[in-house]
Each structure stands twice: as C-alpha cells, then as structure tokens.
Amino acid sequence: MFDxxxxxxxxxxxxxxxxxxxxxxxxxxxxxxxxxKDETGLTPIMRSVKAAEQRLIDTQKTKTYVGVGGDQKxxxxxxxxxxxxxxxxxxxxxxxxxxxxxxVRVLAELxxxxxxxxxxxIPDPSWPNHKAIIGAVGAKMANYPYAKFTAxxxxxxxxxxLDGASPGDVVVIHGGCHNPTGIDPSIEELGRLTxxxxxxxxxxxxxxxxxGFGDGWEEDSAxxxxxxxxxxxxxxxxxxxxxxxxxxxRTGAALLVGKGHANLAAANSNLLAxxxxxxxxxxxxxxxIVRTIFEDPELKADWLAELTEIREIINKSRSALxLAxxxxxxxxxxxxxxxxRGMFSLIDVTPEAAEKLREDHGVYIIPDGRMNIAGIDxxxxxxxxxxxxxxx
Ligand SMILES: Cc1ncc(COP(=O)(O)O)c(C=O)c1O
Numbered sequence: 358m359f360d361x362x363x364x365x366x367x368x369x370x371x372x373x374x375x376x377x378x379x380x381x382x383x384x385x386x387x388x389x390x391x392x393x394k395d396e397t398g399l400t401p402i403m404r405s406v407k408a409a410e411q412r413l414i415d416t417q418k419t420k421t422y423v424g425v426g427g428d429q430k431x432x433x434x435x436x437x438x439x440x441x442x443x444x445x446x447x448x449x450x451x452x453x454x455x456x457x458x459x460x461v462r463v464l465a466e467l468x469x470x471x472x473x474x475x476x477x478x479i480p481d482p483s484w485p486n487h488k489a490i491i492g493a494v495g496a497k498m499a500n501y502p503y504a505k506f507t508a509x510x511x512x513x514x515x516x517x518x519l520d521g522a523s524p525g526d527v528v529v530i531h532g533g534c535h536n537p538t539g540i541d542p543s544i545e546e547l548g549r550l551t552x553x554x555x556x557x558x559x560x561x562x563x564x565x566x567x568x569g570f571g572d573g574w575e576e577d578s579a580x581x582x583x584x585x586x587x588x589x590x591x592x593x594x595x596x597x598x599x600x601x602x603x604x605x606x607r608t609g610a611a612l613l614v615g616k617g618h619a620n621l622a623a624a625n626s627n628l629l630a631x632x633x634x635x636x637x638x639x640x641x642x643x644x645x646i647v648r649t650i651f652e653d654p655e656l657k658a659d660w661l662a663e664l665t666e667i668r669e670i671i672n673k674s675r676s677a678l679x680l681a682x683x684x685x686x687x688x689x690x691x692x693x694x695x696x697x698r699g700m701f702s703l704i705d706v707t708p709e710a711a712e713k714l715r716e717d718h719g720v721y722i723i724p725d726g727r728m729n730i731a732g733i734d735x736x737x738x739x740x741x742x743x744x745x746x747x748x749x
Pocket of ligand 1: 391455456457458459484531536564565566596597598599604608609
C-alpha cells in the first residue's frame with residue numbers, strides 16, 4: 358500500500374516557517390506563520406491563562422473523559438460571551454471543537470451531510486485551509502471575490518458573484534481580521550451582505566478565529582451578532598487559539614445558530630454523532646482554562662486587559678509599517694495596511710518576488726504576499742520597509 362503513495366508538498370506556511378528557523382542571517386525578518394508575537398518575538402502565555410492553569414492543577418480531581426460535546430459549560434459561556442442576545446439551547450447550541458480548524462471541519466461535515474448538493478462559497482483569497490478542509494469533506498466549492506488592497510471589500514461584487522449560488526448553498530464569512538487581507542466590511546456593510554445572503558436563500562458560515570484582535574472583544578463579537586441577528590440559520594466556528602494564546606491546546610467551539618429554530622437540538626445531535634465518529638471526544642485542558650477565565654470576573658478582566666495590549670501592539674505595528682512603506686515607496690497607497698485589522702496584510706508581489714525577498718534579504722513572507730505584522734521590530738521598521746519595496 359505505501360508504495361502507491363506519492364509524496365505531497367508540505368504546507369507552504371509551515372515550509373516557510375521551517376526555512377526561517379534554518380536561516381542563519383541575524384537580520385532575517387519573519388512575516389510568516391500566523392501566531393501573535395510580542396516585540397521580542399515571543400508568543401507569550403497570558404497571565405490570566407497561567408493563573409487559570411494553576412487553579413486547575415490545584416483543584417482538578419479527575420482526568421476522566423469529558424464527553425463527546427466536550428466541556429458544555431465552556432461552550433455555553435463562550436456562546437453567551439459572543440452572542441449575549443442568543444439564549445443557549447434555544448437560539449444557539451453546539452459542541453467544543455478541536456480548535457477553530459476542528460470547528461470548521463465538523464460544521465462543514467454537518468452541512469454536507471444534511472445537504473450534499475450545497476456548494477460552499479469561499480472568499481478569494483481566504484485562509485488556505487478553508488479549501489483544504491471543505492474539500493476533504495467532499496463538498497462542492499466556489500469562490501467569491503474579496504478585495505485585497507482597499508479599505509473595505511466590495512459587497513456589491515460579492516453579491517453579484519453570489520447570484521450564481523443556489524438556495525441552500527453555504528457562504529463562508531471571516532468573522533473579522535480577514536486572513537490574509539486584514540480587510541473587513543464595516544458592520545453596516547456586513548449587515549447588507551447578510552441580507553443579500555438571506556435574499557438568495559443561502560446560509561452564512563462565520564469563521565471567527567480572531568475575536569478581540571480587531572477593535573475589541575465586544576466590538577468584534579458585535580460583527581458576529583450582525584450576521585446572527587439577520588440569519589434564520591447560521592454556522593459559527595470559534596477559535597480560542599489566538600485570543601487566549603493557547604494555540605497548542607486546540608480549543609474552539611462549533612455552534613449552530615438560529616433564533617428559536619425548532620430543529621437546533623436535532624441538528625446538534627448530528628454534530629455530536631459526527632464528532633464521535635471522528636475523534637470521539639475533544640481534549641479538556643484548553644476549554645477548562647477558558648471556562649475558568651469566563652467564570653471569574655477578575656480573571657476575565659485581566660484577560661481582557663491583556664487582549665487590549667495585544668491588539669494595541671498589532672495596530673501600532675500596522676500603522677508604523679504603513680508609514681514606513683509610504684516613506685520607502687511614495688507612489689503607492691499603503692493606507693489599507695493601517696486601516697486593516699488583525700495580524701495580516703497582503704503586499705502586492707508575485708510568488709517569484711516573494712522568493713527573491715527571502716533569498717536576497719532574509720524577509721520571509723508567504724508566496725501570495727501575506728505578512729504577519731505582529732512581532733515586527735519597530736526599531737528596524739524603515740530597514741524592513743526598504744527591503745519589502747524591492748519586491749513590489
Ligand atoms: C480564518 C481562520 N480560521 C480558523 C483558523 C483556525 O485556528 P485554530 O485551528 O488554530 O484554532 C485560523 C488560524 O489560522 C484562521 O486564520
């Protein structure tokens with residue numbers, strides 16, 4: 358059997374991260390993998406997370422299974438934090454998932470099993486794993502256009518593309534801090550997009566992996582609510598990887614949303630069956646950390662303060678990079694980097710130019726031009742910008 362295997366290329370983001378680590382140059386710059394890094398290049402463990410972990414170590418009495426749906430209290434608290442106007446059990450229901458990726462996977466499987474004809478409409482560009490995960494489920498896929506170098510995506514262009522969709526199709530929407538562009542619609546435009554999705558009989562699938570990294574925890578959650586309040590049915594994938602900095606704990610939630618929808622519980626039973634047949638039960642630790650933080654007002658306040666700090670560092674870096682690029686190359690408009698949100702932004706380069714940037718200057722960006730701006734050294738910003746503009 359193994360003889361039939363043809364070697365597959367390693368994921369390009371992972372490959373670039375590996376190449377960066379192996380690069381001996383002192384002045385190398387890492388714009389690669391999508392993890393938050395502070396000014397010293399460290400992906401820190403948050404104070405609130407450490408405190409919650411200590412509490413768990415001191416008080417946890419068992420390591421028995423958590424159940425197919427995971428830590429239900431975590432799921433309910435998380436759902437309440439993001440969509441406080443949706444009553445858990447009646448308007449929203451779901452399971453703990455294996456990170457945001459696991460939520461995307463199990464929700465895509467659910468949608469595909471309930472409607473095998475449904476085509477998933479994915480923004481172009483998008484997080485590459487959307488295509489990989491939804492493709493692995495065996496569902497049909499199509500793209501809608503997503504602006505790259507402007508202040509906002511063009512909702513009219515998106516809706517025109519969705520004219521080609523059939524009722525029951527699923528529309529993947531990033532829940533803020535769009536990966537890779539960093540460009541999000543305003544909340545009004547998001548509402549207009551959701552109305553257009555509803556008019557076409559389509560189902561929104563919100564993938565929110567960066568809540569709190571954009572404009573604030575409540576502000577970013579309000580974006581999810583702007584869709585949920587308008588849609589009779591919605592799929593919602595949530596991740597705790599970035600906003601709690603617990604990447605390796607693989608924590609998230611897969612949620613089914615629909616105010617007063619009579620069949621939510623039945624749909625959730627399908628989600629549970631899919632989870633059981635896949636990985637049986639999720640791990641406990643990350644969800645227990647997040648639950649502990651949400652249950653304790655002091656820990657929650659500290660976590661929110663830490664999240665604010667992270668967001669401010671990212672936004673400061675975005676502004677500084679936009680200004681430095683404007684100094685280095687004045688005949689381009691770089692404001693989209695400043696007005697964008699989250700860790701990512703695109704730079705208009707060819708994959709060949711991205712490779713040359715890596716080889717000649719030790720500047721590591723993804724071949725599509727994606728840069729993770731978090732962690733950029735602000736003391737060297739002009740030097741870095743000068744190298745970047747050699748590629749555009
Ligand atoms: C758009 C998007 N969705 C989901 C995820 C999933 O994150 P995780 O599985 O690490 O929670 C990511 C992470 O890069 C992402 O960018």
